[in-house]
Amino acid sequence: MAGLRLDGIAHRTLAPIDLALDAGERVFVSGPSGSGKSLLLRAIADLDPHRGEVWLGAEPRSRMTPPVWRRRVGLLSAESFWWAETVGAHLPASQTSGPDSGYVNDWLAKLGFAPDVLDWSVTRLSTGERQRLALVRRLAQRPEALLLDEATANLDPVNRDRVETLVETYRHEQEAAVLWVSHDPEQRRRLGGRAFVIGDGRLEPET
Numbered sequence: 001m002a003g004l005r006l007d008g009i010a011h012r013t014l015a016p017i018d019l020a021l022d023a024g025e026r027v028f029v030s031g032p033s034g035s036g037k038s039l040l041l042r043a044i045a046d047l048d049p050h051r052g053e054v055w056l057g058a059e060p061r062s063r064m065t066p067p068v069w070r071r072r073v074g075l076l077s078a079e080s081f082w083w084a085e086t087v088g089a090h091l092p093a094s095q096t097s098g099p100d101s102g103y104v105n106d107w108l109a110k111l112g113f114a115p116d117v118l119d120w121s122v123t124r125l126s127t128g129e130r131q132r133l134a135l136v137r138r139l140a141q142r143p144e145a146l147l148l149d150e151a152t153a154n155l156d157p158v159n160r161d162r163v164e165t166l167v168e169t170y171r172h173e174q175e176a177a178v179l180w181v182s183h184d185p186e187q188r189r190r191l192g193g194r195a196f197v198i199g200d201g202r203l204e205p206e207t
């Protein structure tokens, strides 16, 4: 797996950022509401206008098509979008049956779901269920780096712990770089690692 490097990434409210995450490293980003955290993740995922380059290992984003980049550098947005009728229809068929389906069933179990959740209609999903299932959907694409936007914001402590454990397991096993926007100071302290704050349009180390 590869590290993730931001090279002069800037958007409408943010001065250019240089930041390098090693393969398998998790870095937290926090900051006041409206300070530009989500826009930073969306800029890295190449979803909004911005300046700068991003590297996955030795490969610049500009040398990949957007769909390939967004599969390899997976963004989990704060609000997930569901378009098909059932949960399972949002996952590649190869991940829900056949040799690879074990991973998905294992992730579902780790997040407190029985395998039949794949047959559930998306209309019945609660906010927290959507949030946890969106993580499984993202991991099923086997991203080499993860961008998490408040991945546990809607969860009770039990499910928050489940999500933290799954992300940490995936990070270690896949050596995936993880850039995690979190409003929760306890979470940042509990999980440790480098943490930064966005304030006044700049990214500074959290003290």
Ligand SMILES: Nc1ncnc2c1ncn2[C@@H]1O[C@H](COP(=O)(O)OP(=O)(O)OP(=O)(O)O)[C@@H](O)[C@H]1O
Residues within 6 Å of the ligand: 013, 031, 032, 033, 034, 035, 036, 037, 038, 039, 040
């Ligand atoms: N398409 C847009 N056009 C104009 N302004 C925008 C657009 N998208 C976001 N903004 C503004 O840019 C600023 C940063 O937005 P962003 O969503 O990154 O905030 P955030 O730090 O993630 O906030 P929160 O913690 O509340 O989610 C906000 O003031 C927001 O209103």
